[in-house]
Amino acid sequence: MCGIVGFVGRRAAQDVLVEGLRLLEYRGYDSAGVATVEQGTLFVRKRAGRIPDLVELLTHEAAPGTVGIGHTRWATHGAPTDINAHPHVGGDGLVAVVHNGVIENYAELRERLEQLGYRFASETDTEAIAHLIAHYLKESAIDGANGDDVASFVGAVQAALQQLKGTYGLAIVSPLFPGVVVGARMGSPLVLGVGEQEHFLASDPAALVRFTDRVVYLGDGEVVVIRRDGFEIEDSQRLSITPRVQVLDWTAEDADKGPYPHYMLKEIFEQPGAIENAMRGRINEADATAHFGGLNMTPQQLAQVRRIILTGCGTSWHAGLVGEYLIEELARIPVEVEYASEFRYRNAPIEPGTIVFAIAQSGETADTLAALRESKRKGIPTLGIVNVVGSTIAREADGGIYLHAGPEIGVASTKAFTAQITVLTLLAIYLGRMRHLSAPAGARLLERLRRMPELVQRTLDSTHDVVRQIAHKYHTARNFLYLGRHYNFPIALEGALKLKEISYIHAEGLPAAEMKHGPIALVDEETPSVIINPRGWVYEKVMANLEEIRARKGPVIAVANEGDDELARRADDVIFVPVVDDFLQPLVTVVPLQLLAYYIAVLRGCDVDKPRNLAKSVTVE
Numbered sequence: 079m080c081g082i083v084g085f086v087g088r089r090a091a092q093d094v095l096v097e098g099l100r101l102l103e104y105r106g107y108d109s110a111g112v113a114t115v116e117q118g119t120l121f122v123r124k125r126a127g128r129i130p131d132l133v134e135l136l137t138h139e140a141a142p143g144t145v146g147i148g149h150t151r152w153a154t155h156g157a158p159t160d161i162n163a164h165p166h167v168g169g170d171g172l173v174a175v176v177h178n179g180v181i182e183n184y185a186e187l188r189e190r191l192e193q194l195g196y197r198f199a200s201e202t203d204t205e206a207i208a209h210l211i212a213h214y215l216k217e218s219a220i221d222g223a224n225g226d227d228v229a230s231f232v233g234a235v236q237a238a239l240q241q242l243k244g245t246y247g248l249a250i251v252s253p254l255f256p257g258v259v260v261g262a263r264m265g266s267p268l269v270l271g272v273g274e275q276e277h278f279l280a281s282d283p284a285a286l287v288r289f290t291d292r293v294v295y296l297g298d299g300e301v302v303v304i305r306r307d308g309f310e311i312e313d314s315q316r317l318s319i320t321p322r323v324q325v326l327d328w329t330a331e332d333a334d335k336g337p338y339p340h341y342m343l344k345e346i347f348e349q350p351g352a353i354e355n356a357m358r359g360r361i362n363e364a365d366a367t368a369h370f371g372g373l374n375m376t377p378q379q380l381a382q383v384r385r386i387i388l389t390g391c392g393t394s395w396h397a398g399l400v401g402e403y404l405i406e407e408l409a410r411i412p413v414e415v416e417y418a419s420e421f422r423y424r425n426a427p428i429e430p431g432t433i434v435f436a437i438a439q440s441g442e443t444a445d446t447l448a449a450l451r452e453s454k455r456k457g458i459p460t461l462g463i464v465n466v467v468g469s470t471i472a473r474e475a476d477g478g479i480y481l482h483a484g485p486e487i488g489v490a491s492t493k494a495f496t497a498q499i500t501v502l503t504l505l506a507i508y509l510g511r512m513r514h515l516s517a518p519a520g521a522r523l524l525e526r527l528r529r530m531p532e533l534v535q536r537t538l539d540s541t542h543d544v545v546r547q548i549a550h551k552y553h554t555a556r557n558f559l560y561l562g563r564h565y566n567f568p569i570a571l572e573g574a575l576k577l578k579e580i581s582y583i584h585a586e587g588l589p590a591a592e593m594k595h596g597p598i599a600l601v602d603e604e605t606p607s608v609i610i611n612p613r614g615w616v617y618e619k620v621m622a623n624l625e626e627i628r629a630r631k632g633p634v635i636a637v638a639n640e641g642d643d644e645l646a647r648r649a650d651d652v653i654f655v656p657v658v659d660d661f662l663q664p665l666v667t668v669v670p671l672q673l674l675a676y677y678i679a680v681l682r683g684c685d686v687d688k689p690r691n692l693a694k695s696v697t698v699e
C-alpha cells in the first residue's frame with residue numbers, strides 16, 4: 079500500500095519519479111505527488127487522483143531539479159484529498175516526506191508537536207514525521223545549512239525515527255541539503271537502485287527496472303543517504319553497513335504492457351512462460367524428483383516433517399488450498415491451510431515436526447509476514463514461496479522457493495497463482511519421493527507436469543474467443559456462483575475472487591456439494607453458475623450438483639474437458655479445456671476463469687488493473 083520513490087542524479091527528477099510511480103501505482107492510486115529540491119528551494123506538487131492527474135499538474139507547474147521524492151497513495155489516515163496527498167512538509171518547508179506504512183502513535187506525536195507550535199495541514203499520520211524531523215533539524219541548529227554536513231540531516235532523521243511506533247518506508251528531502259535524499263525503513267519495503275551518477279529509492283524494484291538492474295534491499299532499522307555519486311547505509315546505532323548489491327533478472331520489457339491493453343491480460347498470457355520458469359532447473363531427472371536450491375533444510379530434516387502449514391492471503395491462500403490437496407495426495411503429509419491474518423493471532427498449538435510455508439506474490443503482505451514471524455517465535459522452521467526476490471518474507475524465512483514469474487503489476491493476481499501451484503506441485507512430488515512415491519511414479523508425475531506450459535498455452539488459445547462471447551452474454555448479471563470439487567474447489571474460490579475484485583459483481587465460490595446446504599436458495603434465472611467439471615474422479619458427483627441447479631432454472635456455464643459433449647449438452651454455455659490428470663487440473667481450469675473476469679470487467683467499463691478500494695501489496699494489517 080502506497081508506493082514511494084526517490085532520485086538523485088543528472089536528469090530531471092520529476093520525470094524519473096513519475097516513471098517510477100507509474101510502476102508502483104498498483105500499490106495504491108488515491109493520490110500522487112512529488113517534491114523536488116532546486117537551488118535551495120523546495121517544490122511540492124501533489125493532488126488527489128492518479129498519476130495522469132499529477133502529470134497534468136506538472137505540465138502547468140513543473141517541479142524543477144535533479145533531486146526529489148514521489149508517492150502514490152492508498153489512503154489509511156485521512157480521505158484521499160489534495161491536502162492529504164504526499165509529500166508532506168514539516169517545519170514550514172524545512173523537509174518534505176513520503177511515507178508507506180502506518181504510524182501508530184501519530185496522535186500523541188501530533189499533540190506534542192502542536193504544543194511546540196507546529197501547524198498541521200493534513201489528517202495524515204505522515205505529517206507528524208515531517209514536523210518531527212524538522213524539529214530535530216532546528217534543534218541541531220541546522221549546522222548543515224550550507225549542505226556540507228549531511229550528517230546533521232541524518233541525525234535529525236534518526237532522532238525522529240526513535241520516536242515512531244509503527245511501520246514505515248520513508249524518503250525525505252530538505253532544501254537545506256540539496257544534493258541528497260534520505261531513506262529509512264521499518265516494516266515497509268525499501269530498495270536502493272544503483273546507477274551511473276544517479277541513485278534511486280523505491281518501494282519495489284519493479285519501479286527501477288527502466289533505470290538500473292543493480293539494487294540493494296534495505297533492512298529494518300536501516301537509514302540510507304543517496305547522492306548523485308554514491309550512497310551510505312547505517313543502522314539505528316549509526317554504524318555503517320556494507321551493502322550487498324544484487325543484480326535483478328527482470329528487464330524493462332517485463333514491466334511493460336507491450337501490445338496488451340492491460341497488465342492483467344498480459345500476465346494471463348504470460349502464464350505458460352511463468353510455469354516454465356517456476357520449473358526451470360528444478361527437475362531432477364536422474365532421481366525422478368524435484369530439486370530446490372534454497373530450502374536450507376537437509377533431506378533428513380525434511381524426511382522428519384510430520385505436518386505442514388501453508389499460510390497466505392487472497393489468491394496466495396487459494397494456491398495454498400491447491401497445495402493442501404497436492405501434498406496430502408502425493409506426499410501423504412497432513413496439511414493445514416491458514417489465513418495469515420487469523421493464524422497470526424490464533425496461538426495455535428504446534429507440534430514438533432511441523433514446518434510453515436508463507437506463500438506470497440509480493441513477499442511483503444503484512445499479515446503473512448506476521449504469521450511467519452509468529453511461527454519463527456514458536457521455533458518452527460519457516461519457508462517462503464515468494465515471487466519478489468529480496469522481499470521481506472524471502473529474507474526473513476529460513477529458506478524458500480522463488481516463483482521467478484517476473485513482475486506482476488495487475489492488482490488481480492494471475493501468473494503468480496499458477497506459478498505458486500507449479501512450485502507446490504514440485505514440492506509435493508519432492509516430499510512424496512522421500513516417502514512412498516516410487517521412482518517410476520515420480521517420473522510419470524514430472525513428465526505430466528512438464529507438459530503444462532504447452533497445455534496452458536493451448537487453453538489460452540482455445541478458450542479466449544469463447545470466453546469473450548460468454549462475457550458478453552452475462553456481463554450484466556448481478557450475482558455469480560462458482561462451483562467445483564476436489565482440486566477444483568480452490569479454483570471456484572479463485573474464479574469468484576477474480577470476478578469480485580475487478581468487475582464488482584458479487585460472486586461466491588463453493589464446494590459444489592455444499593450448494594444444497596444453503597446457497598442453492600440463491601439460484602434463479604438471473605444467477606449464472608460457473609461449474610468447473612473436467613473429467614476426473616468427482617466428475618459424476620459434480621454432474622449431479624449441476625442438475626440440481628438446472629432443475630431450479632439457473633443458467634450454467636461449464637468448464638469441461640475437450641470432447642465432453644455430454645456436459646456441453648447439459649450446460650447453457652461451455653468452455654473446453656485440455657484433458658490433464660486430476661492433480662494438474664487447476665493449472666488449466668483457472669485460465670478461462672481469469673479471462674472471464676477480465677472480459678466482464680472490461681465490458682462493464684471497470685479499471686481492470688487498478689480496481690477500486692484495492693491495492694496489490696497490503697502492507698497494513
Ligand code: G6P
Nearest residue numbers: 391392393394438439440443491
Ligand atoms: C492483496 C491483493 C490480492 C493478493 C493478496 C496477497 O489483497 O489484492 O490480489 O492475492 O494481497 O498478496 P501476496 O503478495 O501476499 O500474494
